[in-house]
Amino acid sequence: MYTIYDVMLLIPVILLASWWWRTSQQKTLAVEAARHYCAQRQLQFLDESLVFRRYRREGFKPHRRLCRLYEFDYSPDGRSRETGEIVLHGYRVLRVVLHGGVLEITQY
Secondary structure (H helix, E strand, O other): OOOHHHHHHHHHHHHHHHHHHHHHHHHHHHHHHHHHHHHHOOOEEEEEEEEEEEEEEEOOOOOOEEEEEEEEEEEOOOOOOEEEEEEEEOOEEEEEEEEOOOEEEEEO
């Protein structure tokens, strides 16, 4: 039989596992969004990966929300390397920003 102490030890493990699962699903979604975004604009999505940079609060009061900011690399011509970023709130892509020669911001 389980005691209350066993349950108390199990709760943080379950919370950590669910946070990890949700984070990995969000990153997979962000990779797919970056790949699709680059394909639409005939850009090469480099390394087929992205990097989590930070959490950021987006929006105006009282509708502020915590978002994730991911960074990825792309190439417009196959020789240069440019940086872009994707902002996610939950499982929704809010914005894609390309930091190439001309700053391009796409709102969703």
